[in-house]
Amino acid sequence: MSTPQTSEIVARCQALYEDLNFTAAREWKEAEPGRKVIGFMPIYIPREIIHAAGMLPLGILGGGDQLEVIHGDAYYQSYICRIPRSTIELGVSGRLDFVDGMLFPSICDVIRNLSGMWKVMFPGVYSKYFDVPQNYEDEVGGRFYVNEMAEFRRDLEEMAGRKITDDDLRRSIGLYNRNRRLIRELYALRARTPWKAPAAEVYLVVRAGLVLPVEEHSALLEQYIAAAEAEDRPIRDNCRIVLTGMFCEQPPLNLIKSLELAGCYIVDDDLLLVTRWLIDDVPLDGDPLHNLSQAFLHQSESTAAKYEPDQEEKGKFLVRAVKRTGAEGVIFAAPSFCDPALLDRPMLQNVLTRANIPFIAFKYAENSGQMQPIREQAGTFADSIKLWSAA
Amino acid sequence: MNTTAKASKAEVIKDASMLKQKEMMAKHYERLANAEANGEKVVSTFVPGNLNELLMCFDLVNNLPEVNAIQSGLRRQSGAYVMEAEKSGHSEDVCTYVKSDIGMMAKGNIGPNGKKLPNPDVLMLSYTGCFTFMKWFELLREQYKCETIFLQTPYMADGRITPNMIQYMVKQFKEDVIPKLEAVSGVKFDIDRLREYLRKSAQAEEDLVYILQSSKRRPSPIDAYFGGIYYIGPIFGAFRGTDDAIDYYRFLRQEVDQRIAAGLGPVTPDGQMGEEKYRLVVEGPPNYTNFRQFWKMFYEEGAVVVASSYTKVGGTYDFGFRHDPDRPLESLAEYCLGVYTNRSLPMRIEMLVNYINEYEADGLLINSIKSCNSFSAGQLLIMREVEKRTGKPAAFIETDLVDPRYFSAANVKNRLESYFQMVEQKRGGAGKGVAA
Numbered sequence: 090m091s092t093p094q095t096s097e098i099v100a101r102c103q104a105l106y107e108d109l110n111f112t113a114a115r116e117w118k119e120a121e122p123g124r125k126v127i128g129f130m131p132i133y134i135p136r137e138i139i140h141a142a143g144m145l146p147l148g149i150l151g152g153g154d155q156l157e158v159i160h161g162d163a164y165y166q167s168y169i170c171r172i173p174r175s176t177i178e179l180g181v182s183g184r185l186d187f188v189d190g191m192l193f194p195s196i197c198d199v200i201r202n203l204s205g206m207w208k209v210m211f212p213g214v215y216s217k218y219f220d221v222p223q224n225y226e227d228e229v230g231g232r233f234y235v236n237e238m239a240e241f242r243r244d245l246e247e248m249a250g251r252k253i254t255d256d257d258l259r260r261s262i263g264l265y266n267r268n269r270r271l272i273r274e275l276y277a278l279r280a281r282t283p284w285k286a287p288a289a290e291v292y293l294v295v296r297a298g299l300v301l302p303v304e305e306h307s308a309l310l311e312q313y314i315a316a317a318e319a320e321d322r323p324i325r326d327n328c329r330i331v332l333t334g335m336f337c338e339q340p341p342l343n344l345i346k347s348l349e350l351a352g353c354y355i356v357d358d359d360l361l362l363v364t365r366w367l368i369d370d371v372p373l374d375g376d377p378l379h380n381l382s383q384a385f386l387h388q389s390e391s392t393a394a395k396y397e398p399d400q401e402e403k404g405k406f407l408v409r410a411v412k413r414t415g416a417e418g419v420i421f422a423a424p425s426f427c428d429p430a431l432l433d434r435p436m437l438q439n440v441l442t443r444a445n446i447p448f449i450a451f452k453y454a455e456n457s458g459q460m461q462p463i464r465e466q467a468g469t470f471a472d473s474i475k476l477w478s479a480a
Numbered sequence: 481m482n483t484t485a486k487a488s489k490a491e492v493i494k495d496a497s498m499l500k501q502k503e504m505m506a507k508h509y510e511r512l513a514n515a516e517a518n519g520e521k522v523v524s525t526f527v528p529g530n531l532n533e534l535l536m537c538f539d540l541v542n543n544l545p546e547v548n549a550i551q552s553g554l555r556r557q558s559g560a561y562v563m564e565a566e567k568s569g570h571s572e573d574v575c576t577y578v579k580s581d582i583g584m585m586a587k588g589n590i591g592p593n594g595k596k597l598p599n600p601d602v603l604m605l606s607y608t609g610c611f612t613f614m615k616w617f618e619l620l621r622e623q624y625k626c627e628t629i630f631l632q633t634p635y636m637a638d639g640r641i642t643p644n645m646i647q648y649m650v651k652q653f654k655e656d657v658i659p660k661l662e663a664v665s666g667v668k669f670d671i672d673r674l675r676e677y678l679r680k681s682a683q684a685e686e687d688l689v690y691i692l693q694s695s696k697r698r699p700s701p702i703d704a705y706f707g708g709i710y711y712i713g714p715i716f717g718a719f720r721g722t723d724d725a726i727d728y729y730r731f732l733r734q735e736v737d738q739r740i741a742a743g744l745g746p747v748t749p750d751g752q753m754g755e756e757k758y759r760l761v762v763e764g765p766p767n768y769t770n771f772r773q774f775w776k777m778f779y780e781e782g783a784v785v786v787a788s789s790y791t792k793v794g795g796t797y798d799f800g801f802r803h804d805p806d807r808p809l810e811s812l813a814e815y816c817l818g819v820y821t822n823r824s825l826p827m828r829i830e831m832l833v834n835y836i837n838e839y840e841a842d843g844l845l846i847n848s849i850k851s852c853n854s855f856s857a858g859q860l861l862i863m864r865e866v867e868k869r870t871g872k873p874a875a876f877i878e879t880d881l882v883d884p885r886y887f888s889a890a891n892v893k894n895r896l897e898s899y900f901q902m903v904e905q906k907r908g909g910a911g912k913g914v915a916a
Contacts, residue, residue, distance in 0.1 A: 164860050166878065168573070168850045173857065195635070198611045202858040204637055205825025209865060218637030218824075222648075223607065223614070223630060229655055233634070233648035240644070396607075396614050396630055400621055423571075428853060431571040432578070432615035436622055438569065452573075 095316045102293035129192040131337040133366040141257040142245040148299025151175040154341040154456040170426040171454045172338040190215035196394045223396040225386045234382045258377035266370045271310040280414040283354035284324045289345045328474040331416045332358040338424035347460040352471030356414040393433035404440030421450035492749045497732040513595035524600040529608025529816040533677035533721035538665035542718040549580040551592040553768030553882035575851040576883040602664045608633040609821030610854040633816040649813035675805035677721035682802040687729035695786040699756040701739035703746040705785035706775040716794030748779045757782030761835045764847040767879035787835035792820035842903045844874040875899035
């Protein structure tokens with residue numbers, strides 16, 4: 090069988106991205122009796138536990154720019170971000186009627202409160218606020234987290250009607266380790282040669298992993314990496330930037346495309362963080378929940394939803410990302426009314442200023458339609474970076 | 481006892497208890513202003529999850545940035561502070577308490593007594609029911625570069641406190657919070673001292689509950705929202721666990737008893753309230769920049785608030801919780817877990833429904849605050865559910881905590897007048913209540 094072209098792979102991923110009825114996940118569920126699907130919102134949940142229960146973890150990232158929000162707006166004031174209203178729209182319109190459970194990770198007060206709204210609006214669906222520790226001591230936050238995961242495991246066992254063994258968990262951890270390794274490889278490829286793996290394509294390929302079984306997604310990643318490395322594509326005279334602030338409500342695909350068209354290669358980002366939240370392999374030996382907990386405490390990404398206990402470390406992840414990827418600047422792009430991203434932003438900007446790294450900032454919503462102002466701002470930023478570099 | 485007194489400056493009528501509280505607050509702000517000179521160390525912390533008894537064990541003086549922001553709002557200074565923060569890069573979308581605090585800091589950190597507030601020696605980040613707190617103290621830590629202690633309170637998402645939650649919090653106390661407080665203060669922790677403070681807290685809490693539940697009577701002797709904000713001040717702030725708090729709540733209880741005996745309603749800034757026409761339950765914080773004007777829109781129409789959720793952000797004592805000297809750390813954990821904003825949305829709905837029924841209210845009014853996603857996200861569903869379950873009409877208004885740009889007096893008044901008409905219609909059986 091011949092290796093598919095990037096265009097074929099991306100076309101498939103784009104179809105998955107545009108399908109707000111989640112047909113692929115529905116088909117997976119219908120393929121065998123008794124299968125269950127567990128939806129989850131940003132920013133992170135241990136998908137390994139769901140997988141080990143024989144269930145499909147399904148990423149729910151709002152409705153994007155294609156969903157007309159009719160009912161969802163009736164539940165939120167104008168000053169609340171868009172992702173909860175389009176998520177409610179997905180629920181109320183029946184698009185999630187095949188989903189057996191919904192997880193609302195600890196990211197902000199809006200998503201936290203949405204967990205309670207889901208309980209009221211969809212009483213037949215398992216709904217859980219997934220709390221994580223902000224204390225990173227093994228015997229304090231670590232123990233709390235292990236117990237929280239154990240409770241979740243019991244809940245899923247009840248739903249599945251069977252035990253989730255440690256070996257089930259180890260097998261799932263192994264599969265997700267492989268998936269994360271491939272995504273790290275893809276990000277490294279893009280950082281090295283961003284013209285070979287445009288940000289919009291990388292986004293679509295990674296996002297496909299939120300609706301496909303992990304085994305299938307890993308195969309798809311391998312195909313894309315191979316195809317992207319093999320294809321020649323023209324190099325643009327772009328600058329290289331790190332994109333940050335997009336960890337929850339997703340930008341429209343056009344926004345990502347617009348940034349690259351405006352002259353900014355995206356060489357790192359915080360999109361779809363669940364897919365690479367854990368930055369190293371989770372060990373397979375020993376207690377799997379303990380291992381997942383250790384990885385969360387000591388080997389996970391920094392982001393605004395996490396407390397940084399060390400003032401010296403605050404924002405350093407961004408400086409490191411710039412150095413690691415050879416970026417020349419940072420673009421702060423936050424959803425309107427996003428508390429974590431917007432409250433964090435001044436602190437991160439101060440760190441960048443001290444490190445002499447240029448940046449710009451703007452806001453968006455998942456249904457932003459006007460890209461011209463963003464293109465102009467990003468284009469000017471790219472030009473100014475090139476001018477500084479020349480000087 | 482002199483039950484009311486006239487403060488000449490703005491001709492605002494105040495209860496004697498309000499004047500007493502004013503003295504307590506003035507004394508506390510003086511203590512803060514003189515802390516450095518007196519060799520006292522200062523801790524900044526928050527109202528929900530306030531650990532005042534524990535902090536007193538280390539001789540720390542309690543400074544509450546939320547209360548400072550409220551004071552700035554009441555004094556009409558917060559608008560300039562908010563804009564100062566926005567000028568320095570803080571988004572117009574985020575919490576105005578934070579921006580008022582940061583703007584105040586940029587303009588010299590002058591407290592309500594006109595004296596500079598001290599820099600904190602330690603930030604006690606008790607993260608309870610509000611994500612913004614975490615970012616707020618990260619922002620302050622960047623400025624003050626002082627020790628920051630984090631206490632995470634798990635969210636009561638499933639309507640219950642689990643053993644895992646308590647164990648987690650007690651471990652944080654033992655292994656992180658207390659050792660760090662000892663290091664900052666130089667004072668060794670004495671659990672018996674904590675027990676004594678907790679005993680005093682419980683005593684004051686008894687009287688507070690009596691006062692807040694006095695509004696079940698007709699007429700209600702108190703306003704449990706606008707007046708309630710005064711009543712919660714000492715116990716939600718720097719006085720829980722002190723003799724001052726015990727004295728204040730005993731005094732206030734006597735004052736309320738006198739009003740009950742005389743068949744009187746609440747005292748408003750314009751004097752004794754007239755006939756009680758409407759009894760309301762209010763959800764959400766108030767607006768502070770136009771606090772008196774906002775209150776007036778209620779009492780002029782004969783509307784009294786008989787129960788409110790905002791007066792439970794510093795503790796839900798009316799559900800029976802008391803600080804327990806026999807289980808000191810567990811009790812502090814349960815206190816933090818139980819505060820209103822740490823309760824799940826279904827719990828909040830249940831609580832408001834019960835308030836409407838138990839306090840025989842005419843309906844629910846939601847004051848939705850732009851700044852506060854912890855309160856606001858989900859309030860429209862709360863409104864629908866409470867209406868559905870009680871059959872009582874609900875209304876929705878939008879303002880902000882301390883940003884005067886988001887208080888539109890005409891809009892609010894218009895909404896309220898429509899709402900009161902709706903309550904009248906409902907009483908007359910003229911159809912089902914719908915949202916204003």
